[in-house]
Amino acid sequence: MKLSRRAFMQGGVAAFTYSFAAPSFLCRLAEAQGQTSRSLVVLDLTGGNDSLSMLIPYNDSYYYSRRPTLAVPAGNVLQIGSDASGVQLGLHPRLTGIKDIFNQGRLAFIQRTGYENSSRSHFMGTDIWSTANPANAQGNGWLGRYLDSLGASQDPLVAWNTFQQTPHSLQANTVGVPSISDPARYAFNSPNTGSDAALERTTTQNIASHIPVGQPHVAFVCGVAGDAMATLDRVATVATYSPTVSYPTNGLGSALKAVAGAMNKGIGTKVFWVQLGGFDTHSNQQVVQNNGAYMNLMAALNDGLLAFYNDLSNQGLLSQALILQFSEFGRRVSENGSGGTDHGAASTLFVLGGGVRGGVYGTAANLNMSDSANPTLENNGNDLKFETDFRSVYARVIDNWLGGDSVAALGADYRKSSLTFV
Amino acid sequence: MSDHLVQHLLRRAGFGSSPEELAFYSQLSYGSAVDALLNYEQFADDVDSRIGTPGYAGVTSAGEFLPNSNIAHARQRWAFRMVHSKRPLQEKMTLFWHNHFATGYTKVRGVSPDGARLMAAKASEDAGGQQGQIEMLRSRALGNFRDLLTEVSKDPAMTIWLDGYTNTKNKPQENFAREIMELFTMGVGNYTESDVYAGAKVFTGWTFTTSGDRQGGTGTTSFAFNANQHDTSAKTFSFSIYPDGGKTIQPRSAQSGMQDGLDLITALAGNPNTARYLAKKLIRFFVSELSEPDPGLVNTLANTYLASGYSMKLVMRELLMSSQFTDTAAYFSRYAWPVEFVARAIKEVGWAGYSLNDAVTALGNMGQVLYEPPDVAGWDLGPNWFSSGTMLARMNLGSTLAANQKFNLRDAARPYGKTSDALLSWMLDRMPLAPYNSGTYDELRNFLNATKWTGSDSQLLVKASGLAHIILATPQYQFV
Numbered sequence: 001m002k003l004s005r006r007a008f009m010q011g012g013v014a015a016f017t018y019s020f021a022a023p024s025f026l027c028r029l030a031e032a033q034g035q036t037s038r039s040l041v042v043l044d045l046t047g048g049n050d051s052l053s054m055l056i057p058y059n060d061s062y063y064y065s066r067r068p069t070l071a072v073p074a075g076n077v078l079q080i081g082s083d084a085s086g087v088q089l090g091l092h093p094r095l096t097g098i099k100d101i102f103n104q105g106r107l108a109f110i111q112r113t114g115y116e117n118s119s120r121s122h123f124m125g126t127d128i129w130s131t132a133n134p135a136n137a138q139g140n141g142w143l144g145r146y147l148d149s150l151g152a153s154q155d156p157l158v159a160w161n162t163f164q165q166t167p168h169s170l171q172a173n174t175v176g177v178p179s180i181s182d183p184a185r186y187a188f189n190s191p192n193t194g195s196d197a198a199l200e201r202t203t204t205q206n207i208a209s210h211i212p213v214g215q216p217h218v219a220f221v222c223g224v225a226g227d228a229m230a231t232l233d234r235v236a237t238v239a240t241y242s243p244t245v246s247y248p249t250n251g252l253g254s255a256l257k258a259v260a261g262a263m264n265k266g267i268g269t270k271v272f273w274v275q276l277g278g279f280d281t282h283s284n285q286q287v288v289q290n291n292g293a294y295m296n297l298m299a300a301l302n303d304g305l306l307a308f309y310n311d312l313s314n315q316g317l318l319s320q321a322l323i324l325q326f327s328e329f330g331r332r333v334s335e336n337g338s339g340g341t342d343h344g345a346a347s348t349l350f351v352l353g354g355g356v357r358g359g360v361y362g363t364a365a366n367l368n369m370s371d372s373a374n375p376t377l378e379n380n381g382n383d384l385k386f387e388t389d390f391r392s393v394y395a396r397v398i399d400n401w402l403g404g405d406s407v408a409a410l411g412a413d414y415r416k417s418s419l420t421f422v
Numbered sequence: 423m424s425d426h427l428v429q430h431l432l433r434r435a436g437f438g439s440s441p442e443e444l445a446f447y448s449q450l451s452y453g454s455a456v457d458a459l460l461n462y463e464q465f466a467d468d469v470d471s472r473i474g475t476p477g478y479a480g481v482t483s484a485g486e487f488l489p490n491s492n493i494a495h496a497r498q499r500w501a502f503r504m505v506h507s508k509r510p511l512q513e514k515m516t517l518f519w520h521n522h523f524a525t526g527y528t529k530v531r532g533v534s535p536d537g538a539r540l541m542a543a544k545a546s547e548d549a550g551g552q553q554g555q556i557e558m559l560r561s562r563a564l565g566n567f568r569d570l571l572t573e574v575s576k577d578p579a580m581t582i583w584l585d586g587y588t589n590t591k592n593k594p595q596e597n598f599a600r601e602i603m604e605l606f607t608m609g610v611g612n613y614t615e616s617d618v619y620a621g622a623k624v625f626t627g628w629t630f631t632t633s634g635d636r637q638g639g640t641g642t643t644s645f646a647f648n649a650n651q652h653d654t655s656a657k658t659f660s661f662s663i664y665p666d667g668g669k670t671i672q673p674r675s676a677q678s679g680m681q682d683g684l685d686l687i688t689a690l691a692g693n694p695n696t697a698r699y700l701a702k703k704l705i706r707f708f709v710s711e712l713s714e715p716d717p718g719l720v721n722t723l724a725n726t727y728l729a730s731g732y733s734m735k736l737v738m739r740e741l742l743m744s745s746q747f748t749d750t751a752a753y754f755s756r757y758a759w760p761v762e763f764v765a766r767a768i769k770e771v772g773w774a775g776y777s778l779n780d781a782v783t784a785l786g787n788m789g790q791v792l793y794e795p796p797d798v799a800g801w802d803l804g805p806n807w808f809s810s811g812t813m814l815a816r817m818n819l820g821s822t823l824a825a826n827q828k829f830n831l832r833d834a835a836r837p838y839g840k841t842s843d844a845l846l847s848w849m850l851d852r853m854p855l856a857p858y859n860s861g862t863y864d865e866l867r868n869f870l871n872a873t874k875w876t877g878s879d880s881q882l883l884v885k886a887s888g889l890a891h892i893i894l895a896t897p898q899y900q901f902v
Contacts, residue, residue, distance in 0.1 A: 122799070190825075
């Protein structure tokens with residue numbers, strides 16, 4: 001699936017336009033958007049989240065019979081009520097902060113989200129969720145198309161990726177999304193000092209603006225280098241951010257702290273990207289054991305999001321943030337022989353933020369695989385069958401949060417009126 | 423042969439050229455240079471013995487340097503080999519296979535306390551004789567692909583990485599079966615979900631066994647076939663397994679059940695889709711990634727692969743001798759991986775007094791940690807290496823290296839310091855760039871001429887290091 005990215009670059013690079021916007025323009029943009037801007041924070045749980053261990057149908061006897069070693073005992077789940085089909089649901093016991101946010105009505109789960117003929121390949125699955133196009137998962141990402149719709153000459157910080165590599169979802173024609181995992185390290189060093197160092201910086205910045213003709217690949221890197229140089233000073237202001245809470249000292253914690261810092265400093269970023277990896281739990285998944293693999297994942301998820309939520313609340317910024325979580329697929333219902341779960345199909349995702357209408361959307365699956373007519377399972381009862389098309393979730397976010405046009409960005413009308421989470 | 427062609431050859435079939443390497447390969451004809459790179463056994467494999475000796479890049483360790491059991495040290499040793507090996511193509515192919523059979527240290531370490539040994543130990547230096555995965559790949563860098571695939575399938579680190587060791591007859595585990603078809607051989611689209619399930623059954627019982635004190639460094643971890651856990655049922659695929667076209671691996675006794683896996687490996691190695699998949703991947707890595715692989719060259723390489731019984735050396739010879747490879751259009755037509763950028767920068771700027779520990783740290787900021795690809799598909803290549811954060815990391819590697827080599831650069835620059843143009847021309851010969859326009863050239867000149875040119879030592883100290891830094895930071899230097 002490397003091809004798709006390359007194919008994108010083949011087609012996309014030629015259409016790149018590079019804006020080396022003047023600082024004054026950038027400042028005005030930031031001011032104009034200032035306190036009224038809305039940010040989308042996409043949270044990718046990479047590897048395929050076993051959402052049945054995150055949001056648990058704890059009264060389904062098949063959950064226990066099919067997961068003899070992985071099931072969370074009913075007495076340990078954090079009960080949050082039942083969904084529209086009457087299935088009682090509980091959170092993973094480590095998600096105490098998530099439960100608080102849910103109780104405050106600021107978190108919504110959307111059960112069984114996916115698409116027809118779900119890919120079980122990490123790479124194809126990621127490309128499909130990224131492009132929102134299961135039939136042909138190549139070309140720009142769904143967020144990239146939204147960014148393109150904002151018009152040319154976008155501020156380079158209109159999107160901000162906290163991961164080192166640019167996710168496919170953010171690949172766009174008009175914007176090269178910066179990757180800034182640690183604002184403090186986002187600086188230009190020099191072997192010399194004073195005016196000599198300043199001259200190296202100016203020269204490097206100028207060189208990036210000389211885009212060679214007929215060399216789209218070099219032009220692409222010129223654009224990246226130019227964006228890096230153009231954003232140095234503003235990102236440096238984010239490096240001075242002092243949060244109101246302490247964030248976990250892991251990748252997700254640092255990333256969310258940078259996001260809060262950028263919001264606090266009024267950078268004007270519309271789309272942030274954060275990731276938490278390690279969800280490909282084929283073996284030793286250890287859902288509830290202390291220091292177990294899935295337990296640690298839930299700890300990182302809970303503690304990072306809770307810190308972010310509280311930090312934004314304390315500063316009155318909560319209403320400006322929407323977190324959208326997804327994963328490239330869910331996992332098999334039955335555990336395997338390795339104390340883990342193999343690649344599956346649909347999964348539960350969640351959104352979180354000050355503007356969220358909290359609750360549980362969609363219905364849980366009935367995990368009884370012996371009933372061949374069970375419409376909530378697929379693949380001979382092995383996997384969860386999707387109920388909500390993931391593009392309907394995207395559509396809601398684009399239309400109702402970002403103020404964009406989902407039909408244009410997604411290439412078709414996926415709006416679903418029952419999805420009122422934002 | 424021309425310096426430009428030598429430099430192109432060594433950027434691809436190696437990690438760039440030091441002044442000494444440039445001098446050596448320039449005297450050879452192109453064909454002889456290719457043969458010298460391919461038949462690397464003629465050069466002593468003694469690069470590791472240079473570590474810690476004068477005249478070479480340095481390494482850093484708190485206490486003893488233990489590259490066979492400490493992963494941070496192993497990373498420095500591999501970087502050392504990339505910079506200093508007399509067998510550059512062996513190192514380059516090892517990197518290619520590391521990306522192809524991408525295995526990550528952290529997961530291996532989570533299962534085996536001596537994960538670093540399973541990844542990096544050199545059997546001849548290891549007290550227990552353990553051979554790490556990368557050493558296995560290195561020993562077969564230009565060998566027979568079917569044999570390589572067999573060894574990879576039996577490699578203890580791989581059985582951990584893709585969970586093969588937990589694949590048992592009652593609970594088949596699909597991870598390895600899926601990836602051997604999707605990523606190691608035929609590619610997505612050439613197998614079905616039922617093939618994955620059948621493949622998982624084929625490899626039931628392929629696991630590892632341990633003995634002795636592994637953490638202490640004297641025990642070993644080796645491949646084992648556990649017949650008790652092998653699924654003896656028939657396995658049917660959508661593609662041919664046997665030369666007669668048979669698609670079913672017939673039931674055999676559990677004791678001889680390992681043959682199921684060997685049959686499948688042989689079938690996958692010999693599948694025409696594998697030949698094409700490998701040919702395209704090699705072309706994208708060695709020839710150009712700016713356009714789709716040339717169909718004629720794909721056919722040639724795929725045919726050589728099949729006709730030679732999967733000889734990677736013959737395939738690589740065909741590739742390096744092809745007109746597509748030597749065409750000047752292929753120069754600088756690949757986005758440099760971070761390790762390619764860093765090793766080349768060190769070879770071209772200098773290394774005396776530079777510790778590869780700094781390089782390893784910088785590589786992490788650029789998105790490439792050796793022995794730790796992000797997932798089984800390897801690194802996200804091409805333009806995906808580049809984002810503003812990783813670009814700054816490249817620029818800052820340039821700054822650190824130029825600062826470290828400041829005095830060496832001044833000394834080397836003295837003979838060319840009479841005019842700023844002479845200095846620029848010397849530096850650009852030493853650190854060649856992808857095509858640039860006159861605007862770029864003028865920026866470099868203006869940098870040197872911002873103050874009146876005197877060529878004094880104090881001016882050379884600032885300008886040579888500053889120019890090296892700027893060149894390393896140019897978009898044009900990010901290609902190989």
